[in-house]
Amino acid sequence: xxxxxxxxxxxxxxxxxxxxxxxxxxxxxxxxxxxxxxxxxxxxxxxxxxxxxxxxxxxxxxxxxxxxxxxxxxxxxxxxxxxxxxxxxxxxxxxxxxxxxxxxxxxxxxxxxxxxxxxxxxxxxxxxxxxxxxxxxxxxxxxxxxxxxxxxxxxxxxxxxxxxxxxxxxxxxxxxxxxxxxxxxxxxxxxxxxxxxxxxxxxxxxxxxxxxxxxxxxxxxxxxxxxxxxxxxxxxxxxxxxxxxxxxxxxxxxxxxxxxxxxxxxxxxxxxxxxxxxxxxxxxxxxxxxxxxxxxxxxxxxxxxxxxxxxxxxxxxxxxxxx
Amino acid sequence: xxxxxxxxxxxxxxxxxxxxxxxxxxxxxxxxxxxxxxxxxxxxxxxxxxxxxxxxxxxxxxxxxxxxxxxxxxxxxxxxxxxxxxxxxxxxxxxxxxxxxxxxxxxxxxxxxxxxxxxxxxxxxxxxxxxxxxxxxxxxxxxxxxxxxxxxxxxxxxxxxxxxxxxxxxxxxxxxxxxxxxxxxxxxxxxxxxxxxxxxxxxxxxxxxxxxxxxxxxxxxxxxxxxxxxxxxxxxxxxxxxxxxxxxxxxxxxxxxxxxxxxxxxxxxxxxxxxxxxxxxxxxxxxxxxxxxxxxxxxxxxxxxxxxxxxxxxxxxxxxxxxxxxxxxxxxxxxxxxxxxxxxxxxxxxxxx
Numbered sequence: 092x093x094x095x096x097x098x099x100x101x102x103x104x105x106x107x108x109x110x111x112x113x114x115x116x117x118x119x120x121x122x123x124x125x126x127x128x129x130x131x132x133x134x135x136x137x138x139x140x141x142x143x144x145x146x147x148x149x150x151x152x153x154x155x156x157x158x159x160x161x162x163x164x165x166x167x168x169x170x171x172x173x174x175x176x177x178x179x180x181x182x183x184x185x186x187x188x189x190x191x192x193x194x195x196x197x198x199x200x201x202x203x204x205x206x207x208x209x210x211x212x213x214x215x216x217x218x219x220x221x222x223x224x225x226x227x228x229x230x231x232x233x234x235x236x237x238x239x240x241x242x243x244x245x246x247x248x249x250x251x252x253x254x255x256x257x258x259x260x261x262x263x264x265x266x267x268x269x270x271x272x273x274x275x276x277x278x279x280x281x282x283x284x285x286x287x288x289x290x291x292x293x294x295x296x297x298x299x300x301x302x303x304x305x306x307x308x309x310x311x312x313x314x315x316x317x318x319x320x321x322x323x324x325x326x327x328x329x330x331x332x333x334x335x336x337x338x339x340x341x342x343x344x345x346x347x348x349x350x351x352x353x354x355x356x357x358x359x360x361x362x363x364x365x366x367x368x369x370x371x372x373x374x375x376x377x378x379x380x381x382x383x384x385x386x387x388x389x390x391x392x393x394x395x396x397x398x399x400x401x402x403x404x405x406x407x408x409x410x411x412x413x414x
Numbered sequence: 415x416x417x418x419x420x421x422x423x424x425x426x427x428x429x430x431x432x433x434x435x436x437x438x439x440x441x442x443x444x445x446x447x448x449x450x451x452x453x454x455x456x457x458x459x460x461x462x463x464x465x466x467x468x469x470x471x472x473x474x475x476x477x478x479x480x481x482x483x484x485x486x487x488x489x490x491x492x493x494x495x496x497x498x499x500x501x502x503x504x505x506x507x508x509x510x511x512x513x514x515x516x517x518x519x520x521x522x523x524x525x526x527x528x529x530x531x532x533x534x535x536x537x538x539x540x541x542x543x544x545x546x547x548x549x550x551x552x553x554x555x556x557x558x559x560x561x562x563x564x565x566x567x568x569x570x571x572x573x574x575x576x577x578x579x580x581x582x583x584x585x586x587x588x589x590x591x592x593x594x595x596x597x598x599x600x601x602x603x604x605x606x607x608x609x610x611x612x613x614x615x616x617x618x619x620x621x622x623x624x625x626x627x628x629x630x631x632x633x634x635x636x637x638x639x640x641x642x643x644x645x646x647x648x649x650x651x652x653x654x655x656x657x658x659x660x661x662x663x664x665x666x667x668x669x670x671x672x673x674x675x676x677x678x679x680x681x682x683x684x685x686x687x688x689x690x691x692x693x694x695x696x697x698x699x700x701x702x703x704x705x706x707x708x709x710x711x712x713x714x715x716x717x718x719x720x721x722x723x724x725x726x727x728x729x730x731x732x733x734x735x736x737x738x739x740x741x742x743x744x745x746x747x748x749x750x751x752x753x754x755x756x757x758x759x760x761x762x763x764x765x766x767x
Contacts, residue, residue: 148603156568
């Protein structure tokens with residue numbers, strides 16, 4: 092199978108979907124002529140031009156807000172918020188408008204909207220361009236949240252997100268953009284709400300998503316040297332959450348380490364831990380562990396930033412502490 | 415500013431004064447409308463007033479949950495603008511939106527059912543007064559967030575232009591919402607994308623309890639259009655024909671590809687910001703002066719003077735509106751509450767088959 096980067100896989104999903112459905116358009120800051128701040132939409136603009144790939148002013152409320160109106164009026168917008176750190180600027184548009192119009196209007200209208208946004212630390216981009224704020228979004232009923240870890244998942248999940256009739260926040264980790272992997276040709280979907288076991292193991296489940304899947308696989312390799320079998324469960328979608336996959340893996344291993352880059356307090360890991368506590372407690376052989384970012388802003392200095400980001404040895408250490 | 419130690423002079427904000435004045439010649443233009451059209455504008459305003467008075471009464475009886483923001487006094491704007499639209503145009507409004515819905519032709523029975531939280535309401539009782547919507551008439555909803563609707567209205571205008579349709583999108587909002595950043599972002603986007611959008615500011619001079627000069631230095635909100643590079647006009651919002659004339663021009667411009675317009679309609683809400691707000695922050699003299707400019711009696715006087723209809727015919731319209739709203743209230747109250755299962759239904763599209 093051919094190999095694509097995460098970024099190319101996302102662009103391919105956009106192109107295939109836009110060829111299929113003329114109601115789909117892209118809008119965001121620098122998505123057009125400039126080709127996207129990370130270069131994702133460059134090939135899309137090349138094929139579809141400025142009528143379907145629209146540069147906007149630096150106006151986050153208008154980017155998501157206009158898209159809510161366009162979606163309610165029958166289009167299928169795919170908008171880009173450059174960095175997830177900027178998403179709170181448009182919190183009303185996303186959380187009060189997009190998320191609620193289907194429910195509060197009694198089902199008269201749907202809001203098929205995708206908000207693509209870049210998350211994560213690792214580029215020295217510091218406190219305003221590095222955050223992982225998925226927990227904020229997951230708290231709002233009416234939104235779906237997707238966080239792919241591989242190029243193949245990114246393509247299949249983005250196609251599903253675009254075809255979904257609800258607002259979907261699609262989280263692209265900026266340290267994954269250049270990573271490569273095998274990606275099937277053509278049109279395929281990966282259903283939202285389906286986790287995937289990226290590596291099987293019998294002793295401990297490492298529950299993760301987005302860039303932390305790579306760290307967990309690396310941790311799994313470290314654990315294997317000590318004869319510990321780590322199962323790496325990639326959630327892929329946070330809302331809807333594949334509870335069944337979490338519970339069945341934990342039932343198998345009896346141990347769970349929840350891993351995310353986002354800060355610990357109020358992070359999505361707490362929700363996962365609660366699911367295990369409520370529905371899988373009897374299967375546990377050890378307490379649930381979380382390995383998360385510290386409760387700090389993302390610092391600039393490379394030494395501090397590297398310390399902020401959860402590493403494979405830290406994950407492996409947490410897993411070992413349960414055995 | 416008054417020198418320290420002296421009592422500040424009480425500003426005169428009556429409509430003909432320097433501060434509160436419209437600065438407008440509010441004589442209606444002869445729009446060349448036939449009698450039927452003139453009467454339909456009158457009927458529209460009268461129905462809105464009757465609806466609001468019925469809602470007010472039910473609310474005070476404690477029969478209506480939540481908040482209630484009445485449109486009484488501002489009827490000429492909804493009536494005048496909506497008369498210029500086509501059936502497939504889009505509309506968004508604020509949380510003071512009953513008048514827009516009625517002027518658009520929505521059914522007061524289903525509106526009252528919604529206001530009472532009943533299952534036959536436009537939103538199955540899940541939206542209420544502040545979130546009422548009627549998609550069958552391109553009405554993309556009232557909105558509980560001040561300043562949020564303009565972005566949505568702008569997006570609907572984009573959808574029309576993207577599909578190459580001749581539809582326009584009209585956004586209604588209050589004076590104070592123009593201080594939100596969303597107003598700036600939406601109108602700027604509409605300008606650069608040359609969207610078929612009409613922005614109608616209903617300036618009733620008060621943002622909740624604060625007078626306009628307390629929260630902006632501008633006298634005319636229409637001046638804000640200049641910063642987006644499209645026309646802004648001021649009209650007497652209590653003169654239905656003046657509003658209509660401005661709307662005709664703006665809608666025609668939008669529909670023919672000429673881009674957006676901001677129309678500022680100076681008007682007055684007869685009640686407080688919401689029912690329960692006694693509006694004690696308003697000067698009684700100012701209020702009394704504005705009540706004399708009530709859009710309905712003044713239009714009625716014109717219709718009589720022009721010989722469009724007799725006293726008796728106009729009274730019949732008023733009585734019919736009363737009877738219609740009595741019936742609508744009864745329908746709304748007779749409608750059942752939604753089943754409890756409705757709580758979790760429809761959070762996502764696929765929740766409901």
